[in-house]
Amino acid sequence: MPLSGINPIPEGNLNWVFGLLELLEDRGGREDGYKIARDLNIKFDDVLRVMKIAEILGLVSTPAGDVVLEPLGKQFLDSDVNQRKLMIREQLRNHGLFSYLIRLLKAQEDKSLSKEVVLEHLAMLLPHELPERQFTRIVSWGRFAELFGYNKDSDRFYLDQE
């Protein structure tokens, strides 16, 4: 059983979320997920994924197959790219997996860990997910939100402290 409140990171990148929100704005703040897939000629699975990511970040809600822009999503659209990153940072701080990793890194003397150790934690926390894949997504989202960094050459996963 995974620890309560710790959910895996779905596949997909955060640029998709930006695109989804711009599209919603053009369409008055609400659209059918199926229509988005059809109009953009992309797979419905991909639309469901980006809807899920945007929902995790609190930017949209997804009642009955629709995507609806939430107030935070509207604020997001009115912000520049760096303000958007800050908003994602704040949302991810409260995400179970991210907050676990933040606590874990803070407990280290040099605020960093090797990838191997992170993979072990991921394997324990999310037994149904491939740790390597989760790690890649965490690094990508973490870099975007400037929460985590990862230096491949020195193999350090670390807390990004501004």
Add this chain to the structure above:
Amino acid sequence: MPLLELTHISKHYPHAKGSLRVIEDISFSVNEGEFVAIVGPSGCGKSTLLRIINGIVPLSSGQVLYRGRQVDGINLECALVFQSFALMPWLTVDDNIEMPLEALGIPPAERRRRASLYIDKVGLDGFEEAYPRELSGGMKQRVGLARALAVEPKVLLMDEPFSALDALTAISLREETLDIWQAPDSPVHTILLVTHIIEEAIELADRVLVISAGPGRLLADLRIELPRPRDRRSDGFNAFTDKVFSLIEERS
């Protein structure tokens, strides 16, 4: 005086039976601050045209003037953004952006200042030490954009910059390209974008140049008088799409 002025540009390549005509007698000018899109089917020489403006491809006849003067060799005031991103896989994001600056002989401290400034402008903070293969297509093109901006060019030449991206990522990067073009503190306020996607040209540009295929000839120079942000589903937008489409179709 226009920023760029192309007069009677032709480009021919030597060929077994005479010569292959890629571009035939194209003339147009671009004013400072304009966003101009060049659309046409594949093989119309539109990418070659960008490279002629930049100076990396020599022209066969005609003249390119920049601020009224002919440029010998490569015009360093024009920076290219490529469809393939053209990043060096063995360099980090930071080094990919600094590399062309080093090639231009810019001192290390200034290289670092510019890299960090444009990394910030395109939303790449946090990715400085990532390698290209760790990045999604959208992030790779942000690196391509930051690298071009860091040269602090006067003209951004974008060659199908969104064509290798998925539809959602392309929406977000188009939007951010408009933001860069409109931001008062941006180094570059003039953009030439080559695309085969008609809607993309009409959504972004002040003017759309329509080019025919084989050889490339200028069919029309349309001013897109639609308010921004542009709604792709509006009647005005559709009227322009139909017009460009029929211009290209008549010639192919």
